[in-house]
Amino acid sequence: MKPLPMQDIYEARVKGITLQELSAQYHCKSAAMRSYIEKYCQQTGRPLPEDLVAQQMYEDNIRGLSYTQLEKKYKQNYHTISNKIAKYCEKYHLKLPIEVQKENFYMEMFNGKSITEIAKEYKMSSYIVSSRISSYIEENHLENPKEKEAERIYQDRLNKATLQELALKYNYTIVTISKKITEYCEKNHLENILGSRKTLKTLHLNESSAEIYKQFQAGYSFHFLANKYHVCEYTIKRRIKKETQIRLLGCLKQMLQNKKTNPDSIKQKRK
Numbered sequence: 001m002k003p004l005p006m007q008d009i010y011e012a013r014v015k016g017i018t019l020q021e022l023s024a025q026y027h028c029k030s031a032a033m034r035s036y037i038e039k040y041c042q043q044t045g046r047p048l049p050e051d052l053v054a055q056q057m058y059e060d061n062i063r064g065l066s067y068t069q070l071e072k073k074y075k076q077n078y079h080t081i082s083n084k085i086a087k088y089c090e091k092y093h094l095k096l097p098i099e100v101q102k103e104n105f106y107m108e109m110f111n112g113k114s115i116t117e118i119a120k121e122y123k124m125s126s127y128i129v130s131s132r133i134s135s136y137i138e139e140n141h142l143e144n145p146k147e148k149e150a151e152r153i154y155q156d157r158l159n160k161a162t163l164q165e166l167a168l169k170y171n172y173t174i175v176t177i178s179k180k181i182t183e184y185c186e187k188n189h190l191e192n193i194l195g196s197r198k199t200l201k202t203l204h205l206n207e208s209s210a211e212i213y214k215q216f217q218a219g220y221s222f223h224f225l226a227n228k229y230h231v232c233e234y235t236i237k238r239r240i241k242k243e244t245q246i247r248l249l250g251c252l253k254q255m256l257q258n259k260k261t262n263p264d265s266i267k268q269k270r271k
Helices: 006-014 019-025 030-044 049-062 067-074 078-091 097-110 115-122 126-140 145-158 163-170 174-187 197-201 209-217 222-229 233-261 263-270
Strands: none
Touching: 006 019, 006 030, 006 049, 019 030, 049 067, 049 078, 049 097, 067 078, 097 115, 097 126, 097 145, 115 126, 145 163, 145 174, 163 174, 209 222, 209 233, 222 233
C-alpha cells in the first residue's frame, strides 16, 4: 500500500475537512483515517487537529465572538461548537470561556475601564458585561469595582474637574456622573459636593437649544446628540421640544402681526 501523505491530511483536517471526506478521498474507513492521524500526531508531537480547532473556538469565544458568529465562522451548529469547547476545557483543565470573560471584565473594570468601554472592546452589550461582572463578584465575594470608580469620580470632582470633563473621562452622561457622586456621598455620609437636588436640576448643556435643534434637523439622532454632549436622550428631546415650541410661537406672532399691519389684503383674499 502506498504511504499516505500524512502532513497534507493533517493540514486538511485542521482546515475543517471531515474524516468522512478524507477517508473517501484516500479509500479507507473513517476509523482507520482517525487512527492514522493519531499515530502521526504521536510521532511528530503535534496536537490533534480537533484540539487545534477547539482551541481556536475557545479563544474566539473569550475574545467576544458569540456562538452565532462561531457558527458562521466554523460552519458548525451551536451544540457541536459548545461540545468541542467543553471537551477541550475538560481535557486541558481550563476554565470555560464565560468564566474567563467574567474574570477579565472584572479586572478591566477594577483597573479603571468603564462597562461601555469593555462592551465595545468585546463587541457585547453593556447589559451582558454588567451582569457577568455582578455574577463574578457574587461568586467570589469581591469588592464591587463600581464603588472604586465612584470614589475616583468623587476625588476628581474635589480636584475641581467639571461635570462635562468627568463625563468625557469616564464615558458617562452628566446625569449619570451626578448620580454616582450623590450616591457615593450618601453612602459614605459625606457632604454632597454637587449641592442640593434643586441645584442638580439646574444642570444644563453649554450648547444652546437652537444649535441642538439645527443639528437634529440636519439628521442627527437623539442618541448621537446625547453621546456628543454626554447627557441623556431625555435632555436632548426636552431641548428640541422647547425650541420647536419657541419657533411655533414665533411663527404665530408673525402671522398675527401681518394681519394687523395688512388687514385689507386679508379681506381681499376672503372675497
